Amino acid sequence: MTPTEKDALREFGENLKAAPRRLLETAFRTGPPTTDRSRSTFVFGNVFLHLHAVRTHRWSLKWTTTMGLGIMSVSAFLIALVTGVMLMFYYKPYPEAAYQSIKDIHFVVPTGRLIRNLHRWSANLMVIAVILHMARTFYTAAYRKPREYNWLMGIGLLVVTLGLSFTGYLLPWDQLAYWAITIGANIAQSPREITDALGITDYFDPGGFQRLLLLGSDVVGAEALIRFYLLHVMILPLALAALMGVHFWRIRKDGGMVRPMDADGQLTSDPREETLPVFTEAPAKTYQLAAIVRGRTANVGRGPENTVPSMPHLFYAELGVMMVTLLVCLALSLVSDAPLKELANPNVPENPAKAPWYFLGLQEMVAFSAFMGGIGIPSVVLIGLALIPYLDRETDGTGRWFGGPGGWPLVRLSLVLGLAAPILIESFVIRFGWLREWFPSVPQLVITLLNPGTLLTAFYAFYSIWCIRRYGSTRAGALALFTCFLCGFLVLTVVGTYFRGPNWVFYWSPSEWPKH
Amino acid sequence: MTTQAKAPRSRLDPDPVPRRDWLGLSSLWAMSGALVFGLLGLLKLPKAAVLASPSKKFKVTLPEALPVGEAFVPPGRAVAIYRDSDGIYAVSTICTHLGCVVKPNAEGFECPCHGSRFASNGDVTKGPAPRALPWLKVSAGGGAVTVDEGVVVPQGTKVA
Numbered sequence: 001m002t003p004t005e006k007d008a009l010r011e012f013g014e015n016l017k018a019a020p021r022r023l024l025e026t027a028f029r030t031g032p033p034t035t036d037r038s039r040s041t042f043v044f045g046n047v048f049l050h051l052h053a054v055r056t057h058r059w060s061l062k063w064t065t066t067m068g069l070g071i072m073s074v075s076a077f078l079i080a081l082v083t084g085v086m087l088m089f090y091y092k093p094y095p096e097a098a099y100q101s102i103k104d105i106h107f108v109v110p111t112g113r114l115i116r117n118l119h120r121w122s123a124n125l126m127v128i129a130v131i132l133h134m135a136r137t138f139y140t141a142a143y144r145k146p147r148e149y150n151w152l153m154g155i156g157l158l159v160v161t162l163g164l165s166f167t168g169y170l171l172p173w174d175q176l177a178y179w180a181i182t183i184g185a186n187i188a189q190s191p192r193e194i195t196d197a198l199g200i201t202d203y204f205d206p207g208g209f210q211r212l213l214l215l216g217s218d219v220v221g222a223e224a225l226i227r228f229y230l231l232h233v234m235i236l237p238l239a240l241a242a243l244m245g246v247h248f249w250r251i252r253k254d255g256g257m258v259r260p261m262d263a264d265g266q267l268t269s270d271p272r273e274e275t276l277p278v279f280t281e282a283p284a285k286t287y288q289l290a291a292i293v294r295g296r297t298a299n300v301g302r303g304p305e306n307t308v309p310s311m312p313h314l315f316y317a318e319l320g321v322m323m324v325t326l327l328v329c330l331a332l333s334l335v336s337d338a339p340l341k342e343l344a345n346p347n348v349p350e351n352p353a354k355a356p357w358y359f360l361g362l363q364e365m366v367a368f369s370a371f372m373g374g375i376g377i378p379s380v381v382l383i384g385l386a387l388i389p390y391l392d393r394e395t396d397g398t399g400r401w402f403g404g405p406g407g408w409p410l411v412r413l414s415l416v417l418g419l420a421a422p423i424l425i426e427s428f429v430i431r432f433g434w435l436r437e438w439f440p441s442v443p444q445l446v447i448t449l450l451n452p453g454t455l456l457t458a459f460y461a462f463y464s465i466w467c468i469r470r471y472g473s474t475r476a477g478a479l480a481l482f483t484c485f486l487c488g489f490l491v492l493t494v495v496g497t498y499f500r501g502p503n504w505v506f507y508w509s510p511s512e513w514p515k516h
Numbered sequence: 517m518t519t520q521a522k523a524p525r526s527r528l529d530p531d532p533v534p535r536r537d538w539l540g541l542s543s544l545w546a547m548s549g550a551l552v553f554g555l556l557g558l559l560k561l562p563k564a565a566v567l568a569s570p571s572k573k574f575k576v577t578l579p580e581a582l583p584v585g586e587a588f589v590p591p592g593r594a595v596a597i598y599r600d601s602d603g604i605y606a607v608s609t610i611c612t613h614l615g616c617v618v619k620p621n622a623e624g625f626e627c628p629c630h631g632s633r634f635a636s637n638g639d640v641t642k643g644p645a646p647r648a649l650p651w652l653k654v655s656a657g658g659g660a661v662t663v664d665e666g667v668v669v670p671q672g673t674k675v676a
Binding site for chain 2: 213352368
């Protein structure tokens with residue numbers, strides 16, 4: 001062998017030996033995150049992490065700032081995504097075959113039951129987390145400038161999340177699913193309540209069109225199932241992913257988590273080296289400047305005090321929330337199985353036919369008027385939510401829990417009124433009935449406009465307007481209205497879930513339901 | 517007409533649309549128009565020309581002994597058929613509220629989903645249902661009756 005051949009071989013051997021180390025180096029180009037600089041590059045050199053700023057304000061890391069609810073929603077979504085893809089291996093979107101395949105997943109497929117349970121529990125947890133996340137954002141007034149648009153993205157995410165849950169509900173094709181979707185599709189058709197009353201359904205029928213669009217047929221059948229399947233596994237997840245991308249990106253562009261003007265003053269001084277001004281280190285570029293994004297006050301010359309590197313502080317916190325979410329889902333999945341009733345039977349409705357729990361408040365309202373309860377009031381609520389950041393242009397209380405004029409005492413009063421009003425009106429209706437029982441020939445339009453649901457909404461609206469006048473502040477009105485609607489949602493959901501039995505009759509407990 | 521040397525224009529002070537830009541813009545608009553037009557056509561996609569629904573017309577033989585006021589519900593159909601001295605009539609048992617199947621009883625019908633009640637002629641007596649249960653077209657002949665769920669007839673129409 002000539003010397004050059006020997007050298008080449010030796011070099012080959014060394015390269016081979018170094019390959020794993022070099023692979024790591026090329027994947028994580030900036031080395032272990034041990035210095036301020038490498039911690040910064042760790043964040044913005046990584047496509048998944050660079051949605052975060054390289055440094056995080058200590059206020060954002062306080063437990064009470066966010067309670068981790070946003071990350072919890074994402075974690076639940078990720079669990080649902082992974083388990084959902086696994087379920088798709090066995091699920092067949094065709095009537096009867098669908099039911100059998102869910103049965104197979106539940107009883108035959110190894111770990112199938114756990115995966116199905118995880119999917120169901122993570123979906124439920126996601127709905128809860130998203131609603132709580134919205135409440136947190138509202139009560140800390142985090143929707144205010146410059147975060148108005150991100151609040152809208154959040155509302156979009158709420159709608160898509162509920163849509164995903166609803167479309168997933170049909171897929172097992174059991175009695176519960178079939179009749180919940182029959183009711184849902186007829187809610188889509190409920191504008192007919194108005195057009196029928198006006199006698200124009202033959203010429204203008206948006207309700208019938210919506211139902212046809214959803215079901216692809218006159219009845220809930222194979223066409224409806226494939227449409228719901230397509231929505232559930234493709235269209236809505238893509239919409240959710242797109243909205244999530246914008247949502248996360250805007251968090252950073254809007255200056256990170258909301259915090260009060262005097263946040264720095266409120267934080268006790270932390271002697272940790274990481275929070276000290278960081279302009280002193282060797283690297284010529286101060287990457288930390290990337291952390292300063294559109295703050296309310298000029299940060300020029302002050303340095304990013306009170307911030308800590310996102311790696312590890314923020315990421316470890318997020319990882320912790322993700323692990324807790326997974327743990328909760330796993331624990332629930334191990335103790336409680338996803339339900340599966342008997343095969344769907346289009347001739348005999350499930351009695352009572354109940355939608356998923358988070359729609360039972362709506363179902364309670366559609367039991368007064370299909371259009372108002374299913375479309376009218378939800379639309380008003382969504383539009384109202386979307387308008388909040390554009391109507392409340394105040395600055396008082398931003399970043400503080402229950403911040404703003406009125407504050408916690410106002411929220412407390414709204415809690416009492418918001419809970420009492422639906423309980424009273426429900427008790428009245430359960431005891432005395434409503435217009436149709438008193439005057440059987442009353443025109444439907446009157447009931448559509450004047451029913452317990454619309455009266456409750458009107459009461460909340462007037463109370464909120466009174467609060468705007470009383471405190472001279474839109475924020476006070478928003479605090480009142482939002483609290484009231486959370487209470488109304490809670491009361492109606494509880495009534496629908498626990499106190500409604502066969503024929504939607506009120507029962508104190510399911511043990512009183514008539515046997516048949 | 518004398519030509520004058522034009523003052524140099526800044527980019528912030530645009531020309532009237534030059535020919536080249538006009539061509540570009542007009543083709544852009546033409547393309548957008550074509551796309552919108554095509555999409556409008558595609559809007560028909562979710563609505564099949566023939567719906568995959570079961571036939572709404574069916575033939576059934578009533579039992580010989582059907583007491584007056586008692587409903588006969590053909591298996592697999594959401595229709596209640598009655599016979600009295602005036603003739604035969606059929607009432608739809610699909611709730612006008614949210615489409616559950618109502619159950620005939622002594623007083624009329626009751627809906628399991630949201631508690632609507634109907635009188636025996638289909639009129640709403642209680643609950644959220646916005647309209648009376650529709651009466652359906654019945655034609656009798658040759659010992660069997662034919663019911664067409666697609667055709668609604670006025671309340672009180674009976675076929676001898």
